[in-house]
Amino acid sequence: MNTKRILTLLTAMLLVAFVLAGCNIAQVGQNVVDKVQEEVGPALAQNELAPTPTPAPAQIPAKHQDALAIALAQQEALADLYEQVAPSVVNIQVTASHPDLGQEDLPEDFPFGLPGMPGDLPPVRGEGSGWVYDDQGHIVTNNHVVEGATEILVTFYNGLWAKAELVAADPMADLAVIKVVPPKGVDLKPLPLAEPDSLRVGYSVIAIGAPFGLEETMTTGIVSAIGRSFPVGKGPGPRYSLPDVIQTDAAINPGNSGGPLLDLTGRVVGVNFAIESPVRANSGIGFAIPVSIVQRVIPALIQDGKYEYAYLGIRGQSIDPELAKVLDLPEGVLGAYVDEVLPGGPADKGGVKGGSEVVDLDGIQLRKGGDIIIAIDGQPVRNFNDLVSYLVTKASPGQEVTLTVLRDGKKIDLKVTLGKRPEQPEPLPEEAGKITPKAAIAIARDTVEEKGLLKGKIQETTVMPDTYEGRDVWVVELSDGKNTAVVIVDAETGEVLSAATQ
Secondary structure, eight states: HHHHHHHHHHHHHHHHHHHTTOHHHHHHHHHHHHHHHHHHHHHHTOOOOOOOOOOOOOOHHHHHHHHHHHHHHHHHHHHHHHHHHHEEEEEEEEEEEEEOOOOOGOOOTTTTTSSSSSSSSEEEEEEEEEEEEESEEEEEOOOOHHHHEEEEEOOTTTHEEEEEEEEETTTTTTTEEEEEEEOOOOOOOOOOBBOOOOOOOOOOEEEOOOGGGSEEEEEEEEEEEEEEEEEEEOOOSSSSSEEEEEEEOSOTTTTTTTEEOOOSSSOOOEEEEEETTTTTOOOOOOOOOEHHEEEEHHHHHHHHSSOOOOEEOEEEEEHHHHHHEEETTTTTTOOOEEEOOEEEEEEEHHTTTOOOEEETTTEEEEESSSOEEEEEEEEEEOOOOHHHHHHTTTTTOOOOEEEEEEEEEEEEEEEEOOOOOOOOOOGGGGGTOOOOOHHHHHHHHHHHHTOOOOOOOOEEEEEEEEETTTTTEEEEEEEEEEEEEEEEEEEETEEEEEEEEE
C-alpha cells in the first residue's frame, strides 16, 4: 500500500472518531491510531494493501452514563404509557346543524370547535377528541365539539369506528358525554381519574388526542399554572366563570379538544379545551378543565342529564391594587369584592351587602361600599376564583354555607342557603332593557373577532358613553398593542352601529 493511501485511511478514521457524539475525542483518536498501527503496520512493511479496519465503537464517558440511563428509562416509560393509554382515546368526527357556523364564529375562549369546512359550505363537519369514561360505552369530550351535532362518529385506536349518540352536555363546564356501542374488536378501557388537587405547577403532563385530525398524537409538557378562570357562555351580558382551569405548555392544537390531560401514571388530571393563540395553533399556552369538575359534572350528566350548580347571586371581582385604590382599601386586603347583589337571591336573603356609591374603574362602573368575602365555610377566599371554585366543586344547591366578610373593616359571619344557578345570569332591575358597559364590551369583542378587525390578542379595552346619530351609545375601543378597533354599540338595543380599525 502506498504512503498516500495509508495517510488517507488514517485521516478518514480520525474524522470518524471526531464525530462520535458524547466521546472523549482525544482518547478515541489515540485508539484509532493504535488500531491503524496494529492492522496496517505489516502491510506498510510489505507495501501491500491490508483490509480496511473497523473503527472502534463509540464509548459514552463514565460521567454521562447515569444521565443516559435516566433518559433511556424516561423514554421507555413514556412509550409504555402511550401504549397503555392510547387505546382509551378516540377521535370524534361531527356533522353539525349549523351551516352558518365557521371557525371564525367561535368565541376566543373555545378555539377548537368544529374546525372543518367554511361556514358557507354546509354541512359543517369538524373533529375533536374524547376518552373512554367507563365500560358502558360512555365517552367524555367537550360540549363545543358536539354542540349542534346531527351525527357523531367515533374512531378507535385500531381504526374501527361506530356511531355515537349524545347523552348530555353542560355548556357551563364545556363538557359532554356521548355513548357508543363498541364494534367487534374493540375492548373499552376506561381511564382512571386522578385525585383533585393532585397537581402542582411544574409537574409533567401528557396530552393525547387528534390535533388537526392526526389521531393518537402524544405531546408532553408541564403544568404552567393552576387556578385560572375562564368566562363561559356567549352573547351580551354578564357570564359565569369556569374555575380552577389548568394551564400547560404541552402542545395542544385544534382537534385536541376533549382529549385527556394525563399525569405520568396515566391518570386523567384534566380535559383539554382551549388555547391562547391568535392563529389557533399551539403557542405554548393550552388549557384544560380540571378533574375536580369532571368528577362532579360527568356522573350527573350520565345519571340525571344535567348538573346543578350552587348559586350565591352576586357579582364582583378580585381585589387587586387598582381596585383597592378605587375602594380606599388598606394594603394587603385580599378577597372577593361584592359589587352587586341580586335582589331576592340567596346572598340577599343571607344579608350580604353590595356596593352603593357608583365609581369608575377604567371606563367600567362599579359600586363602592360592598362586602369583601374572605372565607367560605372556613376556607380562605383570596380572589373571586376561590369563591367560584368552592361553589362549583364543593357546594350544592340547598346547602347552607358560612360566609366570612369584611364590612367597614370588621369581620362578620353570615349564614347563606345556596340556590340553584340559572342557565343565564339574571339582570339586575336597573339593567332591564339596557346594555351595560360589560355587555357592550362583550358585544364589541364578538364583533371584532367575527370581522377579524384585530390580528393579535386583545390587550386593552376601554368603554365610554356617548351619542351617535341621536342615539345613546357605548363607544368601545379594543387594542392588541399595535392596532385599535372602535365599536359603537347602541346602549338600548345592543345593535352594533359602527365597527372599524383605526
